[in-house]
Amino acid sequence: MEAKDLPVYQFVEGKPLIVTDGMKKDFWKNGFIIVRNLLTNAEVIKLRSSLERPESAVMGESYDQGDGDGRNIRLTLWNHPGNDLTGMINRCEKVVNTCQELIGGEVYHYHTKIVQKEPRTGGAFQWHQDYGYWYLNGVMFPDLISVQFAIDRADVGNGCLQVLRGSHRMGRIEHGRVGDQAGADIQRVYEAEKVMEKIHVEMDPGDGLIFHCNLLHRSDQNNSDRRRWMMIACYNRADNNPTKDHHHARYTPLETVSNKAIMECKNLDDLSGKWFINPHKANPECLPTNPGKVR
Template sequence: MNRFGMTNGYFYVTDKIKETFDRDGFIVVKELFNKEEVDKLRKCIETSEDIPKHAIDLSDGKGAKSRLCIWNRAGNDVCGVASRLQKVAGTLQALLGGHELYHYHTKLMMKEPEKGGAFLWHQDYGYWYQNQCLTPDMGSVFMPVDRCTKENSCLQVLAGSHKMGRIEHYLMGDQSGADPDRVQLAKQRYEHVYVEMEPGDALFFHSNLLHASDQNKSMLRRWVLVTSYNQKINAPEKKHHHLDYYPLEILHNQALIECTRMDSTIDKAFMDPKEDKSASSLKRKE
Protein backbone atom coordinates (compact mmCIF):
# COMPACT_ATOMS: atom_id res chain seq x y z
CA MET A 1 0.00 0.00 0.00
CA ASN A 2 1.19 3.51 -0.77
CA ARG A 3 -1.29 5.38 1.44
CA PHE A 4 -0.04 6.74 4.73
CA GLY A 5 -1.39 8.87 7.58
CA MET A 6 -0.37 11.71 9.85
CA THR A 7 1.07 11.27 13.35
CA ASN A 8 -0.04 13.91 15.86
CA GLY A 9 -0.36 16.53 13.13
CA TYR A 10 2.98 15.68 11.51
CA PHE A 11 4.13 13.48 8.67
CA TYR A 12 7.49 11.77 8.83
CA VAL A 13 9.25 10.18 5.87
CA THR A 14 10.35 6.84 7.31
CA ASP A 15 12.55 4.32 5.52
CA LYS A 16 9.43 2.35 4.57
CA ILE A 17 7.77 5.42 3.07
CA LYS A 18 10.90 6.35 1.14
CA GLU A 19 11.16 2.78 -0.18
CA THR A 20 7.52 2.93 -1.31
CA PHE A 21 8.05 6.23 -3.10
CA ASP A 22 11.20 4.93 -4.80
CA ARG A 23 9.36 1.76 -5.89
CA ASP A 24 6.06 3.26 -7.06
CA GLY A 25 6.99 6.85 -7.88
CA PHE A 26 4.24 8.21 -5.62
CA ILE A 27 2.63 8.11 -2.20
CA VAL A 28 -0.68 9.44 -0.84
CA VAL A 29 -0.89 11.05 2.59
CA LYS A 30 -4.39 10.93 4.04
CA GLU A 31 -5.70 14.11 5.70
CA LEU A 32 -2.48 16.05 5.28
CA PHE A 33 -4.72 19.13 5.64
CA ASN A 34 -7.51 19.26 8.21
CA LYS A 35 -10.99 20.60 7.47
CA GLU A 36 -10.15 24.15 8.60
CA GLU A 37 -7.12 24.21 6.32
CA VAL A 38 -9.06 22.83 3.35
CA ASP A 39 -11.81 25.39 3.88
CA LYS A 40 -9.22 28.19 3.89
CA LEU A 41 -7.62 26.89 0.71
CA ARG A 42 -10.99 26.63 -1.00
CA LYS A 43 -11.95 30.16 0.09
CA CYS A 44 -8.63 31.56 -1.12
CA ILE A 45 -9.12 29.97 -4.54
CA GLU A 46 -12.79 30.86 -4.93
CA THR A 47 -12.45 34.51 -3.84
CA SER A 48 -9.21 35.28 -5.69
CA GLU A 49 -9.37 38.21 -8.10
CA ASP A 50 -6.20 37.11 -9.89
CA ILE A 51 -7.16 33.54 -10.81
CA PRO A 52 -10.08 34.44 -13.13
CA LYS A 53 -7.92 37.07 -14.83
CA HIS A 54 -5.06 34.68 -15.55
CA ALA A 55 -6.89 31.37 -16.12
CA ILE A 56 -6.76 29.83 -19.59
CA ASP A 57 -8.83 27.20 -21.35
CA LEU A 58 -6.98 24.07 -22.41
CA SER A 59 -8.62 21.86 -25.04
CA ASP A 60 -8.22 18.10 -24.81
CA GLY A 61 -8.82 17.70 -28.55
CA LYS A 62 -11.97 15.69 -27.84
CA GLY A 63 -14.49 18.49 -27.47
CA ALA A 64 -13.91 19.37 -23.81
CA LYS A 65 -11.83 21.95 -21.99
CA SER A 66 -10.30 22.45 -18.57
CA ARG A 67 -9.36 25.79 -17.04
CA LEU A 68 -5.82 26.22 -15.81
CA CYS A 69 -4.08 28.98 -13.88
CA ILE A 70 -0.32 28.89 -13.28
CA TRP A 71 1.89 31.10 -11.10
CA ASN A 72 5.65 31.00 -10.67
CA ARG A 73 6.17 32.55 -7.22
CA ALA A 74 4.52 30.93 -4.24
CA GLY A 75 3.30 34.22 -2.76
CA ASN A 76 2.28 34.85 0.84
CA ASP A 77 -1.45 34.20 0.60
CA VAL A 78 -3.09 31.01 1.92
CA CYS A 79 -2.30 29.06 -1.26
CA GLY A 80 1.31 30.21 -1.22
CA VAL A 81 1.76 29.36 2.43
CA ALA A 82 0.33 25.88 1.83
CA SER A 83 3.03 25.16 -0.75
CA ARG A 84 5.77 26.18 1.69
CA LEU A 85 4.72 24.07 4.70
CA GLN A 86 7.09 21.52 6.19
CA LYS A 87 4.49 18.78 5.66
CA VAL A 88 4.30 19.68 1.95
CA ALA A 89 7.64 21.01 0.67
CA GLY A 90 9.63 19.36 3.45
CA THR A 91 8.06 15.98 2.76
CA LEU A 92 8.79 16.10 -0.96
CA GLN A 93 12.34 17.26 -0.25
CA ALA A 94 12.88 14.18 1.91
CA LEU A 95 11.29 11.88 -0.68
CA LEU A 96 13.62 13.25 -3.38
CA GLY A 97 16.73 12.65 -1.29
CA GLY A 98 17.02 15.70 0.95
CA HIS A 99 18.57 18.24 -1.43
CA GLU A 100 17.26 21.80 -1.18
CA LEU A 101 14.12 22.40 -3.23
CA TYR A 102 12.71 25.58 -4.70
CA HIS A 103 9.22 26.45 -5.93
CA TYR A 104 9.02 25.76 -9.67
CA HIS A 105 5.38 26.67 -10.16
CA THR A 106 1.88 26.11 -8.80
CA LYS A 107 -1.20 25.53 -10.90
CA LEU A 108 -4.89 25.38 -10.19
CA MET A 109 -6.57 22.77 -12.36
CA MET A 110 -10.30 23.39 -12.73
CA LYS A 111 -12.49 20.67 -14.20
CA GLU A 112 -16.08 21.82 -14.20
CA PRO A 113 -19.05 19.44 -14.00
CA GLU A 114 -20.01 17.69 -17.25
CA LYS A 115 -17.44 19.52 -19.39
CA GLY A 116 -13.99 19.26 -17.78
CA GLY A 117 -11.37 18.15 -20.29
CA ALA A 118 -9.05 15.14 -20.15
CA PHE A 119 -5.28 15.23 -19.73
CA LEU A 120 -3.16 12.91 -21.83
CA TRP A 121 -0.76 10.36 -20.41
CA HIS A 122 2.46 12.24 -19.79
CA GLN A 123 5.46 12.71 -17.53
CA ASP A 124 6.09 16.17 -16.14
CA TYR A 125 9.80 15.74 -16.87
CA GLY A 126 8.94 14.90 -20.47
CA TYR A 127 8.03 18.56 -20.70
CA TRP A 128 10.44 20.07 -18.17
CA TYR A 129 13.32 18.41 -20.02
CA GLN A 130 12.73 21.04 -22.70
CA ASN A 131 13.58 23.70 -20.10
CA GLN A 132 17.08 22.18 -19.71
CA CYS A 133 16.55 20.77 -16.25
CA LEU A 134 19.33 18.19 -16.55
CA THR A 135 17.93 15.49 -14.26
CA PRO A 136 14.43 14.34 -13.29
CA ASP A 137 15.08 15.11 -9.60
CA MET A 138 11.85 17.07 -9.48
CA GLY A 139 8.37 16.36 -8.23
CA SER A 140 4.90 17.65 -7.47
CA VAL A 141 2.28 17.66 -4.73
CA PHE A 142 -1.33 17.17 -5.87
CA MET A 143 -3.73 18.75 -3.33
CA PRO A 144 -7.48 18.49 -4.06
CA VAL A 145 -10.02 20.87 -2.55
CA ASP A 146 -12.83 18.74 -4.05
CA ARG A 147 -13.34 15.00 -3.92
CA CYS A 148 -11.47 13.16 -6.66
CA THR A 149 -13.18 9.94 -7.74
CA LYS A 150 -13.39 7.82 -10.86
CA GLU A 151 -16.72 9.52 -11.49
CA ASN A 152 -15.27 13.04 -11.74
CA SER A 153 -11.93 12.06 -13.33
CA CYS A 154 -9.46 11.45 -10.51
CA LEU A 155 -5.78 11.25 -11.38
CA GLN A 156 -4.58 7.97 -12.87
CA VAL A 157 -0.99 6.76 -12.57
CA LEU A 158 1.09 3.79 -13.73
CA ALA A 159 2.79 2.73 -10.51
CA GLY A 160 6.53 2.29 -10.99
CA SER A 161 6.59 3.82 -14.48
CA HIS A 162 9.05 6.51 -13.33
CA LYS A 163 11.72 3.82 -13.62
CA MET A 164 11.33 3.87 -17.42
CA GLY A 165 13.19 7.16 -17.60
CA ARG A 166 12.08 10.02 -19.81
CA ILE A 167 9.77 9.06 -22.68
CA GLU A 168 9.59 11.04 -25.92
CA HIS A 169 6.79 13.60 -25.79
CA TYR A 170 4.83 15.20 -28.60
CA LEU A 171 2.36 18.01 -29.06
CA MET A 172 -1.14 16.57 -29.39
CA GLY A 173 -3.84 19.22 -29.64
CA ASP A 174 -3.12 21.82 -26.95
CA GLN A 175 -1.26 19.35 -24.77
CA SER A 176 2.07 17.55 -24.59
CA GLY A 177 1.72 13.80 -24.25
CA ALA A 178 3.98 10.79 -23.98
CA ASP A 179 4.57 8.56 -27.02
CA PRO A 180 1.28 6.57 -27.19
CA ASP A 181 3.04 3.38 -28.30
CA ARG A 182 5.37 3.49 -25.30
CA VAL A 183 2.41 4.23 -22.99
CA GLN A 184 0.63 1.11 -24.24
CA LEU A 185 3.71 -0.97 -23.48
CA ALA A 186 3.93 0.59 -20.02
CA LYS A 187 0.31 -0.34 -19.30
CA GLN A 188 1.19 -3.99 -19.88
CA ARG A 189 3.87 -3.90 -17.18
CA TYR A 190 2.86 -1.33 -14.58
CA GLU A 191 -0.24 -1.28 -12.39
CA HIS A 192 -2.87 1.21 -13.54
CA VAL A 193 -4.04 3.01 -10.38
CA TYR A 194 -7.03 5.34 -10.05
CA VAL A 195 -5.95 7.65 -7.22
CA GLU A 196 -9.22 8.50 -5.51
CA MET A 197 -8.78 11.20 -2.87
CA GLU A 198 -10.71 13.30 -0.39
CA PRO A 199 -10.19 17.04 0.13
CA GLY A 200 -7.20 17.37 2.43
CA ASP A 201 -5.38 14.32 1.09
CA ALA A 202 -2.14 14.88 -0.83
CA LEU A 203 -0.39 12.93 -3.55
CA PHE A 204 3.41 13.26 -3.80
CA PHE A 205 4.81 12.07 -7.12
CA HIS A 206 8.04 11.87 -9.10
CA SER A 207 8.48 13.91 -12.28
CA ASN A 208 8.89 10.78 -14.44
CA LEU A 209 5.70 9.08 -13.24
CA LEU A 210 3.22 8.54 -16.08
CA HIS A 211 -0.15 10.06 -15.18
CA ALA A 212 -3.37 11.16 -16.87
CA SER A 213 -7.04 11.94 -16.20
CA ASP A 214 -10.29 11.47 -18.12
CA GLN A 215 -12.95 13.99 -19.00
CA ASN A 216 -15.21 15.01 -16.14
CA LYS A 217 -18.68 13.96 -17.31
CA SER A 218 -20.14 13.93 -13.81
CA MET A 219 -22.14 16.59 -11.96
CA LEU A 220 -19.23 17.04 -9.55
CA ARG A 221 -16.62 19.80 -9.78
CA ARG A 222 -12.95 18.78 -9.55
CA TRP A 223 -10.56 21.55 -8.52
CA VAL A 224 -6.99 20.69 -7.53
CA LEU A 225 -3.88 22.64 -6.55
CA VAL A 226 -0.62 21.16 -7.84
CA THR A 227 2.70 22.62 -6.68
CA SER A 228 5.87 21.53 -8.47
CA TYR A 229 9.40 21.78 -7.12
CA ASN A 230 12.92 21.50 -8.48
CA GLN A 231 16.18 20.87 -6.68
CA LYS A 232 18.51 23.85 -6.39
CA ILE A 233 21.36 21.78 -7.86
CA ASN A 234 19.12 21.03 -10.87
CA ALA A 235 18.24 24.65 -11.66
CA PRO A 236 18.62 25.16 -15.43
CA GLU A 237 20.81 27.78 -17.06
CA LYS A 238 18.25 28.33 -19.81
CA LYS A 239 15.95 31.30 -19.32
CA HIS A 240 12.37 30.17 -19.76
CA HIS A 241 8.81 30.89 -18.68
CA HIS A 242 9.38 29.56 -15.14
CA LEU A 243 11.58 31.64 -12.88
CA ASP A 244 15.18 31.04 -11.88
CA TYR A 245 16.11 29.47 -8.56
CA TYR A 246 14.90 31.47 -5.59
CA PRO A 247 15.30 30.24 -1.98
CA LEU A 248 12.14 28.63 -0.59
CA GLU A 249 11.49 29.39 3.06
CA ILE A 250 9.89 26.23 4.45
CA LEU A 251 7.30 27.16 7.08
CA HIS A 252 6.10 25.38 10.21
CA ASN A 253 2.85 23.44 9.83
CA GLN A 254 0.72 25.92 11.81
CA ALA A 255 1.51 28.71 9.34
CA LEU A 256 -1.53 27.93 7.18
CA ILE A 257 -3.92 28.25 10.13
CA GLU A 258 -2.22 31.49 11.12
CA CYS A 259 -2.32 32.99 7.61
CA THR A 260 -5.23 35.36 6.91
CA ARG A 261 -4.24 36.67 3.47
CA MET A 262 -6.58 35.61 0.68
CA ASP A 263 -4.59 37.70 -1.83
CA SER A 264 -0.81 37.76 -2.00
CA THR A 265 1.06 41.00 -1.35
CA ILE A 266 3.98 39.46 -3.27
CA ASP A 267 3.82 39.31 -7.07
CA LYS A 268 3.05 35.67 -7.92
CA ALA A 269 4.24 36.06 -11.53
CA PHE A 270 1.21 34.50 -13.18
CA MET A 271 2.22 32.76 -16.36
CA ASP A 272 1.25 34.04 -19.77
CA PRO A 273 0.89 30.96 -22.00
CA LYS A 274 2.24 33.00 -24.93
CA GLU A 275 5.61 33.00 -23.17
CA ASP A 276 5.80 29.19 -23.10
CA LYS A 277 8.51 28.31 -25.60
CA SER A 278 9.06 24.76 -24.36
CA ALA A 279 5.89 23.23 -25.79
CA SER A 280 6.59 24.73 -29.20
CA SER A 281 9.93 22.88 -29.30
CA LEU A 282 8.13 19.50 -29.22
CA LYS A 283 7.30 17.65 -32.42
CA ARG A 284 3.63 17.48 -33.27
CA LYS A 285 1.94 14.07 -33.23
CA GLU A 286 -1.05 13.93 -35.56
Protein backbone atom coordinates in the same frame (compact mmCIF):
# COMPACT_ATOMS: atom_id res chain seq x y z
CA MET B 1 -12.44 0.14 -4.66
CA GLU B 2 -8.93 1.17 -3.73
CA ALA B 3 -6.09 -0.80 -5.32
CA LYS B 4 -4.26 -3.23 -3.08
CA ASP B 5 -1.01 -2.33 -1.36
CA LEU B 6 -1.19 1.35 -2.16
CA PRO B 7 1.56 3.39 -0.45
CA VAL B 8 -0.83 5.32 1.80
CA TYR B 9 0.23 7.40 4.80
CA GLN B 10 -1.63 9.66 7.19
CA PHE B 11 -0.86 13.19 8.37
CA VAL B 12 -1.89 13.79 11.97
CA GLU B 13 -2.77 17.38 12.79
CA GLY B 14 -0.44 18.98 15.29
CA LYS B 15 2.40 16.53 14.63
CA PRO B 16 5.28 16.78 12.15
CA LEU B 17 5.12 14.62 9.05
CA ILE B 18 8.07 12.27 9.54
CA VAL B 19 9.52 10.76 6.36
CA THR B 20 10.46 7.22 7.28
CA ASP B 21 12.71 4.81 5.42
CA GLY B 22 9.57 2.89 4.47
CA MET B 23 8.02 6.01 2.97
CA LYS B 24 11.15 6.63 0.91
CA LYS B 25 11.20 3.01 -0.25
CA ASP B 26 7.55 3.21 -1.30
CA PHE B 27 8.11 6.46 -3.17
CA TRP B 28 11.02 5.12 -5.20
CA LYS B 29 9.36 1.74 -5.82
CA ASN B 30 5.97 3.09 -6.93
CA GLY B 31 6.85 6.59 -8.13
CA PHE B 32 4.34 8.08 -5.70
CA ILE B 33 2.89 8.03 -2.21
CA ILE B 34 -0.50 9.18 -0.93
CA VAL B 35 -0.80 11.19 2.28
CA ARG B 36 -4.33 11.31 3.66
CA ASN B 37 -5.33 14.64 5.22
CA LEU B 38 -2.13 16.34 4.12
CA LEU B 39 -4.27 19.46 4.36
CA THR B 40 -6.48 19.32 7.42
CA ASN B 41 -10.23 19.71 7.08
CA ALA B 42 -10.02 23.34 8.25
CA GLU B 43 -7.15 24.09 5.86
CA VAL B 44 -8.83 22.68 2.77
CA ILE B 45 -12.10 24.45 3.61
CA LYS B 46 -10.16 27.72 3.95
CA LEU B 47 -8.41 27.14 0.61
CA ARG B 48 -11.62 26.18 -1.19
CA SER B 49 -13.55 29.14 0.22
CA SER B 50 -10.77 31.52 -0.75
CA LEU B 51 -10.70 30.31 -4.36
CA GLU B 52 -14.48 30.26 -4.73
CA ARG B 53 -14.85 33.96 -3.93
CA PRO B 54 -15.85 36.02 -7.02
CA GLU B 55 -13.09 38.50 -6.14
CA SER B 56 -10.34 35.86 -5.80
CA ALA B 57 -7.20 37.41 -7.28
CA VAL B 58 -5.62 34.00 -7.88
CA MET B 59 -8.58 32.68 -9.86
CA GLY B 60 -8.69 35.89 -11.83
CA GLU B 61 -5.53 34.67 -13.59
CA SER B 62 -7.17 31.48 -14.96
CA TYR B 63 -7.17 30.43 -18.63
CA ASP B 64 -8.48 27.54 -20.73
CA GLN B 65 -6.36 24.75 -22.21
CA GLY B 66 -7.69 22.40 -24.90
CA ASP B 67 -7.47 18.66 -24.26
CA GLY B 68 -7.32 17.56 -27.91
CA ASP B 69 -10.81 16.01 -27.71
CA GLY B 70 -12.97 19.11 -27.91
CA ARG B 71 -13.03 20.08 -24.25
CA ASN B 72 -11.11 22.50 -22.07
CA ILE B 73 -9.43 22.38 -18.69
CA ARG B 74 -9.21 25.65 -16.80
CA LEU B 75 -5.80 26.37 -15.27
CA THR B 76 -4.18 28.95 -13.04
CA LEU B 77 -0.38 28.80 -13.13
CA TRP B 78 2.32 30.75 -11.29
CA ASN B 79 6.02 30.82 -10.47
CA HIS B 80 7.26 31.73 -6.96
CA PRO B 81 4.93 30.98 -4.05
CA GLY B 82 4.39 34.47 -2.64
CA ASN B 83 2.89 35.28 0.75
CA ASP B 84 -0.82 34.64 0.19
CA LEU B 85 -2.72 31.56 1.37
CA THR B 86 -1.61 29.37 -1.54
CA GLY B 87 1.96 30.51 -0.86
CA MET B 88 1.73 29.39 2.76
CA ILE B 89 0.64 25.96 1.58
CA ASN B 90 3.49 25.84 -0.97
CA ARG B 91 6.01 26.82 1.70
CA CYS B 92 4.79 24.95 4.80
CA GLU B 93 7.08 22.46 6.52
CA LYS B 94 4.93 19.37 6.03
CA VAL B 95 5.05 19.88 2.27
CA VAL B 96 8.55 21.25 1.65
CA ASN B 97 10.41 19.08 4.16
CA THR B 98 8.66 15.94 2.89
CA CYS B 99 9.60 16.72 -0.72
CA GLN B 100 13.20 17.38 0.28
CA GLU B 101 13.48 14.09 2.15
CA LEU B 102 11.95 12.10 -0.70
CA ILE B 103 13.87 13.68 -3.60
CA GLY B 104 17.14 13.80 -1.64
CA GLY B 105 18.10 17.44 -1.17
CA GLU B 106 17.08 21.08 -0.91
CA VAL B 107 14.21 22.03 -3.22
CA TYR B 108 12.84 25.28 -4.54
CA HIS B 109 9.36 26.13 -5.84
CA TYR B 110 9.30 25.43 -9.59
CA HIS B 111 5.66 26.39 -10.09
CA THR B 112 2.11 25.69 -8.91
CA LYS B 113 -1.11 25.28 -10.83
CA ILE B 114 -4.78 24.95 -9.98
CA VAL B 115 -6.57 22.51 -12.27
CA GLN B 116 -10.32 23.11 -12.62
CA LYS B 117 -12.49 20.41 -14.20
CA GLU B 118 -16.04 21.65 -14.23
CA PRO B 119 -19.09 19.33 -14.24
CA ARG B 120 -19.97 17.80 -17.63
CA THR B 121 -17.49 20.02 -19.47
CA GLY B 122 -14.07 19.46 -17.86
CA GLY B 123 -11.43 18.13 -20.24
CA ALA B 124 -8.92 15.28 -20.00
CA PHE B 125 -5.18 15.16 -19.57
CA GLN B 126 -3.31 12.85 -21.94
CA TRP B 127 -0.77 10.31 -20.71
CA HIS B 128 2.40 12.25 -19.95
CA GLN B 129 5.41 12.64 -17.69
CA ASP B 130 6.06 16.08 -16.25
CA TYR B 131 9.75 15.70 -17.03
CA GLY B 132 8.78 14.83 -20.59
CA TYR B 133 8.43 18.56 -21.27
CA TRP B 134 10.28 20.10 -18.30
CA TYR B 135 13.35 18.51 -19.90
CA LEU B 136 13.00 21.06 -22.69
CA ASN B 137 13.34 23.89 -20.15
CA GLY B 138 17.00 23.09 -19.63
CA VAL B 139 16.41 20.93 -16.54
CA MET B 140 19.23 18.39 -16.74
CA PHE B 141 18.08 15.70 -14.32
CA PRO B 142 14.69 14.23 -13.31
CA ASP B 143 15.10 15.47 -9.75
CA LEU B 144 11.67 17.10 -9.49
CA ILE B 145 8.69 16.20 -7.36
CA SER B 146 5.05 17.32 -7.27
CA VAL B 147 2.32 17.42 -4.66
CA GLN B 148 -1.29 17.24 -5.81
CA PHE B 149 -3.78 18.51 -3.21
CA ALA B 150 -7.41 17.48 -3.58
CA ILE B 151 -9.66 20.53 -3.16
CA ASP B 152 -12.77 18.51 -4.06
CA ARG B 153 -13.46 14.80 -3.90
CA ALA B 154 -11.65 13.12 -6.82
CA ASP B 155 -12.79 9.73 -8.06
CA VAL B 156 -13.35 7.75 -11.24
CA GLY B 157 -16.65 9.51 -11.85
CA ASN B 158 -15.27 13.05 -12.09
CA GLY B 159 -11.93 12.33 -13.75
CA CYS B 160 -9.42 11.60 -10.99
CA LEU B 161 -5.73 11.13 -11.73
CA GLN B 162 -4.59 7.79 -13.12
CA VAL B 163 -0.99 6.59 -12.76
CA LEU B 164 1.07 3.67 -14.01
CA ARG B 165 2.71 2.30 -10.90
CA GLY B 166 6.50 2.19 -11.24
CA SER B 167 6.57 3.89 -14.65
CA HIS B 168 9.07 6.51 -13.39
CA ARG B 169 11.69 3.77 -13.71
CA MET B 170 11.28 3.81 -17.51
CA GLY B 171 13.13 7.11 -17.76
CA ARG B 172 11.97 9.97 -19.92
CA ILE B 173 9.70 9.14 -22.89
CA GLU B 174 9.46 11.28 -26.01
CA HIS B 175 6.50 13.70 -26.01
CA GLY B 176 4.51 15.47 -28.70
CA ARG B 177 1.56 17.87 -28.83
CA VAL B 178 -2.04 16.77 -28.24
CA GLY B 179 -4.31 19.81 -28.40
CA ASP B 180 -2.68 22.34 -26.08
CA GLN B 181 -0.99 19.57 -24.07
CA ALA B 182 2.21 17.56 -24.18
CA GLY B 183 1.49 13.85 -24.55
CA ALA B 184 3.81 10.85 -24.21
CA ASP B 185 4.58 8.54 -27.15
CA ILE B 186 1.34 6.57 -27.17
CA GLN B 187 2.90 3.33 -28.48
CA ARG B 188 5.32 3.37 -25.56
CA VAL B 189 2.41 3.98 -23.21
CA TYR B 190 0.47 1.02 -24.69
CA GLU B 191 3.43 -1.25 -23.97
CA ALA B 192 3.80 0.14 -20.46
CA GLU B 193 0.13 -0.55 -19.74
CA LYS B 194 0.70 -4.24 -20.49
CA VAL B 195 3.24 -4.67 -17.70
CA MET B 196 2.37 -1.96 -15.15
CA GLU B 197 -0.65 -1.55 -12.92
CA LYS B 198 -2.93 1.37 -13.73
CA ILE B 199 -4.28 2.98 -10.58
CA HIS B 200 -7.10 5.47 -10.26
CA VAL B 201 -5.97 7.70 -7.42
CA GLU B 202 -9.16 8.53 -5.57
CA MET B 203 -8.81 11.24 -2.94
CA ASP B 204 -10.96 13.11 -0.48
CA PRO B 205 -10.55 16.86 0.02
CA GLY B 206 -7.25 17.54 1.75
CA ASP B 207 -5.54 14.34 0.62
CA GLY B 208 -2.18 14.70 -1.09
CA LEU B 209 -0.51 12.70 -3.86
CA ILE B 210 3.27 13.14 -3.94
CA PHE B 211 4.79 11.87 -7.18
CA HIS B 212 8.02 11.69 -9.20
CA CYS B 213 8.40 13.79 -12.34
CA ASN B 214 8.81 10.70 -14.58
CA LEU B 215 5.65 8.96 -13.37
CA LEU B 216 3.23 8.45 -16.26
CA HIS B 217 -0.17 9.92 -15.41
CA ARG B 218 -3.37 11.09 -17.05
CA SER B 219 -7.00 11.87 -16.20
CA ASP B 220 -10.35 11.47 -17.96
CA GLN B 221 -12.88 14.13 -18.86
CA ASN B 222 -15.32 15.05 -16.12
CA ASN B 223 -18.70 13.67 -17.24
CA SER B 224 -20.23 13.88 -13.78
CA ASP B 225 -22.39 16.53 -12.14
CA ARG B 226 -19.54 17.26 -9.69
CA ARG B 227 -16.59 19.53 -10.29
CA ARG B 228 -13.00 18.41 -9.63
CA TRP B 229 -10.51 21.07 -8.51
CA MET B 230 -6.90 20.28 -7.62
CA MET B 231 -3.82 22.31 -6.71
CA ILE B 232 -0.47 20.89 -7.81
CA ALA B 233 2.77 22.31 -6.39
CA CYS B 234 5.99 21.37 -8.20
CA TYR B 235 9.49 21.51 -6.72
CA ASN B 236 12.92 21.19 -8.32
CA ARG B 237 16.04 20.15 -6.47
CA ALA B 238 18.31 23.14 -5.84
CA ASP B 239 21.34 21.49 -7.47
CA ASN B 240 19.27 20.87 -10.63
CA ASN B 241 19.07 24.54 -11.62
CA PRO B 242 18.01 24.84 -15.29
CA THR B 243 20.78 25.56 -17.76
CA LYS B 244 18.78 28.24 -19.56
CA ASP B 245 16.16 30.89 -18.90
CA HIS B 246 12.61 29.79 -19.55
CA HIS B 247 9.05 30.42 -18.37
CA HIS B 248 9.42 28.66 -15.01
CA ALA B 249 11.56 29.72 -12.07
CA ARG B 250 15.26 29.07 -11.83
CA TYR B 251 16.73 28.36 -8.41
CA THR B 252 15.35 30.78 -5.84
CA PRO B 253 15.89 29.92 -2.15
CA LEU B 254 12.63 28.90 -0.55
CA GLU B 255 11.80 30.18 2.93
CA THR B 256 9.66 27.59 4.66
CA VAL B 257 6.97 28.47 7.18
CA SER B 258 5.38 26.49 10.00
CA ASN B 259 2.29 24.44 9.32
CA LYS B 260 0.36 26.87 11.53
CA ALA B 261 0.98 29.62 8.96
CA ILE B 262 -1.81 28.23 6.76
CA MET B 263 -4.58 28.90 9.23
CA GLU B 264 -2.93 32.08 10.53
CA CYS B 265 -2.70 33.59 7.03
CA LYS B 266 -5.04 36.53 6.44
CA ASN B 267 -3.60 37.47 3.04
CA LEU B 268 -5.89 36.06 0.37
CA ASP B 269 -5.42 38.47 -2.51
CA ASP B 270 -2.05 40.26 -2.25
CA LEU B 271 -0.19 38.42 -5.00
CA SER B 272 3.12 40.28 -4.72
CA GLY B 273 6.00 37.90 -5.36
CA LYS B 274 3.95 35.58 -7.56
CA TRP B 275 4.57 35.51 -11.33
CA PHE B 276 1.52 34.26 -13.19
CA ILE B 277 1.78 32.56 -16.57
CA ASN B 278 -1.02 32.81 -19.10
CA PRO B 279 -0.22 31.72 -22.67
CA HIS B 280 -3.18 33.77 -23.91
CA LYS B 281 -1.83 37.02 -22.48
CA ALA B 282 1.46 38.88 -22.65
CA ASN B 283 3.14 38.41 -19.28
CA PRO B 284 6.13 40.73 -19.13
CA GLU B 285 6.35 40.14 -15.39
CA CYS B 286 7.07 36.47 -16.12
CA LEU B 287 10.20 37.09 -18.14
CA PRO B 288 12.92 34.85 -16.73
CA THR B 289 15.09 36.31 -14.05
CA ASN B 290 16.55 35.30 -10.71
CA PRO B 291 15.25 37.79 -8.20
CA GLY B 292 17.08 36.26 -5.23
CA LYS B 293 15.21 35.15 -2.16
CA VAL B 294 11.48 35.16 -2.76
CA ARG B 295 9.10 34.51 0.10
